[in-house]
Amino acid sequence: MITSAEQKMQFLYALRSKGVTDKRVLTAMEKIDRADFIKGIFANRAYEDMPLPIACGQTISQPSVVALMTQALQVQPRDKILEVGTGSGYQAAILSQLGRRIYTIDRHRRLAQTAQKLFERLDLGNITVISGDGSFGLPDQAPFDRIIVTAAAEDPPGPLLAQLRIGGIMVVPVGQSDTVQGLIKVTRTETGYEYDELRPVRFVPLLEGIAPE
Ligand code: SAH
Numbered sequence: 235m236i237t238s239a240e241q242k243m244q245f246l247y248a249l250r251s252k253g254v255t256d257k258r259v260l261t262a263m264e265k266i267d268r269a270d271f272i273k274g275i276f277a278n279r280a281y282e283d284m285p286l287p288i289a290c291g292q293t294i295s296q297p298s299v300v301a302l303m304t305q306a307l308q309v310q311p312r313d314k315i316l317e318v319g320t321g322s323g324y325q326a327a328i329l330s331q332l333g334r335r336i337y338t339i340d341r342h343r344r345l346a347q348t349a350q351k352l353f354e355r356l357d358l359g360n361i362t363v364i365s366g367d368g369s370f371g372l373p374d375q376a377p378f379d380r381i382i383v384t385a386a387a388e389d390p391p392g393p394l395l396a397q398l399r400i401g402g403i404m405v406v407p408v409g410q411s412d413t414v415q416g417l418i419k420v421t422r423t424e425t426g427y428e429y430d431e432l433r434p435v436r437f438v439p440l441l442e443g444i445a446p447e
Contacts, residue, residue, distance in 0.1 A: 268324060269281070271323055326353075340368070349363050
């Protein structure tokens, strides 16, 4: 839990003022303490609404972006969810409060291992962490009710579209890595895919292959 009552109030206020209205999402954001996911000198800035550096040259996303992406995903309690881009594990921890089973994959083995230990310590038993290239999804566990990509792709990756259940929703930042990207919501229908552009975002790029250690 976020410790100081005033910090917690400001944190939740910032989320609401950015358009986060879903009560279940707000409750998850209140319960999961972002400070657990940030090490070292930036830890005291955990409740500020900004992205912060984590290991391996990556970033933990801005809390309002995490909350808005989660809200757009419209997670149901029985959902099996895939996250591509574990990073600090914060987004996966939020999803663990809302869905049934979370699979999260990162191409940096070190990030995957650190997140796994953290989930054990925080007793978040419904998250499975995988180290590998997530752009191919996780065929063994497909189909997924929800898929969230937290790195920017040039297009929604084909294997991920294929692993989305009919009626399922995917949220993915799309665009070049060095510019502003568009957050896209993809809904799989009986006959194809519907695309909605939600808002501008800025994410690190979705890269191919496993990261060298
Ligand atoms: N969701 C994270 C933030 C993600 S930062 C959080 O809550 O902290 C983006 C992450 O995507 C980085 O950790 C990066 O290593 C990972 N990534 C980039 N390309 C990837 C790929 N092809 N497969 C898996 N992970 C990838």
